Amino acid sequence: MSTPGSLIAGVLLLCFVAPAAAAPDAIRGEQLYARCQACHALAADRVGPRHCALFGRLAGSVPDFGYSPAMKNSKIVWNDKTLDRFLAQPLKVVPGSTMTYDGVADPKDRADLIAYLKHANDTPECAKKTSAKP
Numbered sequence: 001m002s003t004p005g006s007l008i009a010g011v012l013l014l015c016f017v018a019p020a021a022a023a024p025d026a027i028r029g030e031q032l033y034a035r036c037q038a039c040h041a042l043a044a045d046r047v048g049p050r051h052c053a054l055f056g057r058l059a060g061s062v063p064d065f066g067y068s069p070a071m072k073n074s075k076i077v078w079n080d081k082t083l084d085r086f087l088a089q090p091l092k093v094v095p096g097s098t099m100t101y102d103g104v105a106d107p108k109d110r111a112d113l114i115a116y117l118k119h120a121n122d123t124p125e126c127a128k129k130t131s132a133k134p
Contacts, residue, residue: 022108024111024114024115025115026112026118026119028112028116029111029112029113029114029115029116029117032109032112032113033113033116033117036051036113039099039101041125042123042125042126043125043126045062048099049062049065049067051117052121052126053121053126054078054083054120055078055117055118056077056078056079057078058075058076058077058078059071059075059076059077059078059094060074068094068096068098069096070094070095070097071094071097071098071099074093076093080114080118083110083114083117084107084110084111087104087110087113087114088103088104088105088107088110089103090102090103091103
């Protein structure tokens with residue numbers, strides 16, 4: 001039979017020994033975004049479309065960007081879940097996409113990158129782009 005003291009000690013031990021899942025790190029995500037900048041930018045279209053206002057946007061819907069028919073017809077709305085799935089295996093999620101990147105294999109890297117992209121609208125780059133709209 002355990003005493004209340006040994007129960008509390010056991011719980012405290014678990015708190016220190018059990019690995020806690022780290023919250024997504026947007027600062028680390030910004031560093032990881034450097035990989036994306038070969039083709040993407042936050043506020044401007046390049047080889048890939050801009051990422052300002054990404055969350056809640058329908059894939060393939062940035063005006064005047066030359067998407068593949070596969071992306072235009074994917075019916076994906078970008079959110080944490082769809083972006084995580086796409087970043088893991090872009091060509092499997094949207095076969096026929098012109099995105100040539102193999103994906104981000106590490107779930108922690110994807111979570112950090114998504115955390116950064118979620119807050120991208122708070123960056124001066126995106127704020128300037130948003131305020132410039134008519």
